[in-house]
Amino acid sequence: MIKLNHITKTFQTPSLEVHACKDVTLDIGAGEIYGIIGFSGAGKSTLVRCINLLERPTSGQVSVDGIELTSLPEKELRAVRKKIGMIFQHFNLMRSRTVAQNIAYPLKGSGLSKEEINKKVNELLKLVDLEEKANVYPSQLSGGQKQRVAIARSLANDPKVLLCDEATSALDPQTTKSILRLLKHVNEQLGITIVLITHEMAVIKEICNRVAVMENGEVVEEGNILDVFSSPKQQVTRDFIDSTSTINKIYELIETDDPIVQLAKGESLVILHYTAGNTDKALISDVSRQFNIDSNIAFGNIEIIQNTPLGSLVVKLSGEEENIQKTILYLREHNVKVEVLKTC
Numbered sequence: 001m002i003k004l005n006h007i008t009k010t011f012q013t014p015s016l017e018v019h020a021c022k023d024v025t026l027d028i029g030a031g032e033i034y035g036i037i038g039f040s041g042a043g044k045s046t047l048v049r050c051i052n053l054l055e056r057p058t059s060g061q062v063s064v065d066g067i068e069l070t071s072l073p074e075k076e077l078r079a080v081r082k083k084i085g086m087i088f089q090h091f092n093l094m095r096s097r098t099v100a101q102n103i104a105y106p107l108k109g110s111g112l113s114k115e116e117i118n119k120k121v122n123e124l125l126k127l128v129d130l131e132e133k134a135n136v137y138p139s140q141l142s143g144g145q146k147q148r149v150a151i152a153r154s155l156a157n158d159p160k161v162l163l164c165d166e167a168t169s170a171l172d173p174q175t176t177k178s179i180l181r182l183l184k185h186v187n188e189q190l191g192i193t194i195v196l197i198t199h200e201m202a203v204i205k206e207i208c209n210r211v212a213v214m215e216n217g218e219v220v221e222e223g224n225i226l227d228v229f230s231s232p233k234q235q236v237t238r239d240f241i242d243s244t245s246t247i248n249k250i251y252e253l254i255e256t257d258d259p260i261v262q263l264a265k266g267e268s269l270v271i272l273h274y275t276a277g278n279t280d281k282a283l284i285s286d287v288s289r290q291f292n293i294d295s296n297i298a299f300g301n302i303e304i305i306q307n308t309p310l311g312s313l314v315v316k317l318s319g320e321e322e323n324i325q326k327t328i329l330y331l332r333e334h335n336v337k338v339e340v341l342k343t344c
């Protein structure tokens with residue numbers, strides 16, 4: 001649905017050249033929810049704005065639904081852009097127009113009759129669950145409601161693609177979830193391909209199928225979120241994963257010799273990193289039985305990503321030294337990454 005081919009964007013400022021996007025090639029399939037994550041300044045906004053040519057790439061080609069936008073004359077580009085909706089962090093609603101008027105705005109000049117426009121607006125209000133707010137002004141709405149209006153407005157022209165530029169960054173976690181649920185609904189019910197950029201891993205985990213990680217204008221890692229989460233290849237990806245995990249707290253606990261990590265003779269403290277495909281096996285009870293050891297879970301961080309449990313457990317193993325070694329070997333053979341934190 002969206003093909004970015006060797007996209008480069010360089011901004012020329014009076015004092016220096018800023019290379020916001022460097023040779024980015026991405027292929028986003030129809031019906032995907034595709035996430036682009038990166039820290040501030042990584043180039044995410046610039047890249048997403050290159051998709052609808054709000055930002056014209058310095059070089060490279062952009063195709064959406066088989067049409068190469070980068071070679072279209074301005075008039076045709078305006079028509080094609082109508083099929084690419086966009087929402088923003090700060091909603092960008094018109095303050096002097098009501099909710100219904102904001103949603104109807106993109107239909108100006110569409111050739112639809114007043115009745116048809118009203119019908120469309122009512123359908124969209126229903127979709128975003130704001131029917132009772134049709135005649136109020138944006139200032140009378142909460143942030144989440146404003147974003148719902150923006151989503152409705154972005155769908156007025158029946159787009160095939162919806163671009164979301166930090167659409168939940170100004171919202172609290174609960175409202176973020178409800179907006180993400182709405183986006184998922186829009187994706188599933190209307191078949192719209194969604195590209196969202198964010199600096200929050202929680203957002204990616206919640207709804208994306210695939211993710212691209214950006215750093216310094218480049219896509220440094222890309223793929224199915226389960227693969228990227230279970231075996232990140234780049235430090236920046238690990239940093240994002242760590243940002244939503246509590247597992248690294250273990251290193252602080254060891255440093256302060258917290259009671260949770262204190263060991264008796266014959267015990268080992270290990271951290272088990274589960275990857276896709278092995279969390280559903282009862283490995284802990286397997287090893288206890290097979291190797292006659294006791295295993296005590298100190299704490300853990302297991303999450304469900306794309307219906308697959310993924311994460312890490314900190315476990316105290318106690319038993320004969322030889323059996324603990326056999327246990328570790330067995331777990332590694334079952335693709336669990338085992339890190340021995342301390343032994344006594």
Ligand SMILES: Nc1ncnc2c1ncn2[C@@H]1O[C@H](COP(=O)(O)OP(=O)(O)OP(=O)(O)O)[C@@H](O)[C@H]1O
Pocket residue numbers: 011012013018019020038039040041042043044045046047199
């Ligand atoms: N119009 C512009 N003129 C000059 N430099 C720009 C312009 N727009 C963006 N940049 C620079 O390009 C780089 C990438 O910016 P961009 O906004 O795309 O990053 P980002 O990952 O979206 O960051 P943030 O999350 O903070 O918005 C930054 O160094 C930024 O300062």
